[in-house]
Amino acid sequence: MKTRLPPWFKQKLLDPQVMLTMEGLLDRLSLHTICQSALCPNIGECFSRKTATFLILGDVCTRHCRFCAVKKGQPLPVDEKEPQHLLKAVETLNLRYVVITSVTRDDLADGGASQFVRAINILREKRKGILVEVLIPDFLGSVEALRAVVQACPQIINHNVETVPRLYPEVRPEADYRRSLRTFPTVKDLNPEIITKSGLMLGLGETKEEVVRVMKDLREADCELLTLGQYLQPSSKHHPIARYVSPGEFSEFKDIGKDLGFAEVASAPLVRSSFKAAELYTKAKS
Ligand code: SF4
Numbered sequence: 001m002k003t004r005l006p007p008w009f010k011q012k013l014l015d016p017q018v019m020l021t022m023e024g025l026l027d028r029l030s031l032h033t034i035c036q037s038a039l040c041p042n043i044g045e046c047f048s049r050k051t052a053t054f055l056i057l058g059d060v061c062t063r064h065c066r067f068c069a070v071k072k073g074q075p076l077p078v079d080e081k082e083p084q085h086l087l088k089a090v091e092t093l094n095l096r097y098v099v100i101t102s103v104t105r106d107d108l109a110d111g112g113a114s115q116f117v118r119a120i121n122i123l124r125e126k127r128k129g130i131l132v133e134v135l136i137p138d139f140l141g142s143v144e145a146l147r148a149v150v151q152a153c154p155q156i157i158n159h160n161v162e163t164v165p166r167l168y169p170e171v172r173p174e175a176d177y178r179r180s181l182r183t184f185p186t187v188k189d190l191n192p193e194i195i196t197k198s199g200l201m202l203g204l205g206e207t208k209e210e211v212v213r214v215m216k217d218l219r220e221a222d223c224e225l226l227t228l229g230q231y232l233q234p235s236s237k238h239h240p241i242a243r244y245v246s247p248g249e250f251s252e253f254k255d256i257g258k259d260l261g262f263a264e265v266a267s268a269p270l271v272r273s274s275f276k277a278a279e280l281y282t283k284a285k286s
Contacts (some may be wrong), residue, residue, distance in 0.1 A: 061103035069234035097278035101135035113145035199227035229271035
């Protein structure tokens with residue numbers, strides 16, 4: 001369904017110089033961002049604020065989610081220098097709050113958890129007071145892999161459930177809704193100080209009742225922060241957009257989320273799981 005974007009998607013034009021500067025830095029450091037790989041609509045705004053969500057473990061994923069623009073296939077071996085390069089980028093951008101995510105590496109025994117640990121540890125060691133949020137895959141449900149990341153003590157552990165369970169077979173076939181939900185109580189059991197976060201994209205064919213059911217499941221699983229945004233089709237090869245959810249519906253979901261007890265809910269068409277992440281963290285802590 002190739003349709004015109006609704007008026008609420010009007011965005012500031014990208015500043016080409018800002019983009020060149022950021023992309024130049026990332027290229028020099030052989031670093032990837034989910035901002036670029038997933039064609040995030042907020043890239044211009046985030047790069048102009050000198051923030052980004054760093055993608056570790058390469059830019060090729062072992063899974064085939066139908067909504068995702070990230071490259072799929074046989075990933076390269078883990079780059080041992082990646083944590084060092086990440087530190088360099090954080091120093092250059094003088095970041096106080098860093099979001100680290102990854103492709104899913106089902107080809108690795110620990111799903112790549114040890115690379116997350118190396119990245120968090122080097123930032124902790126070299127950047128005193130830095131705040132770290134990690135947006136992790138499900139590590140195929142491995143508690144040992146999750147324990148390793150928890151022990152590195154990021155401020156926030158984010159894991160997106162992405163959509164409602166009925167749509168998993170067609171939207172994210174290799175994922176498992178119940179397995180993803182188990183991430184949050186496991187984190188809280190291991191370290192209750194770590195804030196838990198999740199996110200969904202809307203407009204894939206879910207009903208309002210299904211979204212509210214997932215929000216209740218997340219609260220029952222002790223998830224504290226929630227992001228809700230509009231799915232945008234990266235290309236005609238990707239899952240079609242079922243509909244554009246109105247800003248009014250997003251704010252209704254925000255209210256429902258707050259009533260369900262989420263510490264904070266970011267819910268609007270252009271919201272993405274790490275968009276304005278530092279602000280959401282600060283609000284949750286206040
Ligand atoms: S697991 Fe993540 S990176 Fe891989 S295809 Fe799915 S959404 Fe994209």
